[in-house]
Amino acid sequence: MEQLAGAGQPVDFSLIALFARASLTVQIVMVILILASFWGWAIIIQKFITFNAARREADRFDRAFWSGQPLDDLYDRIGENPSGPAERIFSSGMAEWRRSLRDDGNLIAGVTARIDRAMNVAINRENDRLTRGLPFLATVGSTAPFIGLFGTVWGIKTAFEEIAISQNTSLAVVAPGIAEALVATALGLLAAIPAVIFYNKLSSDADRITGGYESFADEFSTILSRQLDDE
Known part of the structure; x- marks a missing residue:
């Protein structure tokens, strides 16, 4: 670094060059933050795909459930391997309903509570x-800035040590080391900001989807309770 500056040659400030000139500790910090960022984006993309599929499946099931066909026929059509979350919740309730039927056609006492518990377990799953x-x-959003700051502090420490050894405090000597150190903080923020934003959004979306499942379970339980009262 000092030789390039002393010779009057331009210093390469590209990210690859800054990474290559950084100390081993700072390089490890940068690699950790880059991997965390890529992993975070992979989770974000996967969650968007999963949530969209869950919404579409819930809409299809709602249309089938409220189409007026008998619930036993719907359950028989779904079979033992429901294809989506809404169908799995419905199947858990219907399976408990059928297990509660006695040979004489009557129901075992406490069937409503058992159906509710079965669907609650399915919803939690x-x-x-x-x-x-x-x-x-959430972990990346809360820790990445501090990991990046650690890399920056360590890089600045190393840069000052090199300055003290060379006994040259010119800007041409100081700037490259400081720039290398600041890249760690930039990478920390680059990983943390999207993680925080999408964590909040995806958590809210997950709560809304789960709330829809809970509303369906309440409506389904009400329908079964009404049938019990009619009997």
């Missing part, structure tokens, strides 16, 4: 699937 990976975004 689907919510876990929806929110899987979001804690990583």
Whole structure:
């Protein structure tokens, strides 16, 4: 670095050159932040795909559920392998309903509570699937700036050590080392800002989707309770 500046040659400030000239500790910090950023974007894209698929599946199932066909026929059509979250929640309730039927056609006592518990378990399982990976975004959003700051502090320390050894405080000597150190903070912010933004959005979307499942479970439980009262 000093030789280039002392010879009057221009210093390369591209990201690749700054990374190559940085100390090993700062390079490790940069690699960690770059990997965290790529992993975070992979989770974001995957969640958008998953959430859109869940919404479309819920819309299709709602149309089938409220089409007026008997619930037993709908359950038989779905079969043992429901294709989406809404169908799995419905199937868990219907499966418990059928298991509660006795040979004489009557129902075992407490069937409504068992159906509610079965659907709640299914809803919690689907919510876990929806929110899987979001804690990583929260972790990146909260820690990446500090990891980048650590890299910057370490890089500045190294730059000052090199300045003290060379005993040259000219801007041409100081600037490259400082620039290398600041790249770590920039990468930390580059990883953290999208992670925080999309964590908040995706968490809100997951809550809305789960809320839709809970509303359906309440409506389904009401329908079954009404049938029990009619019997």
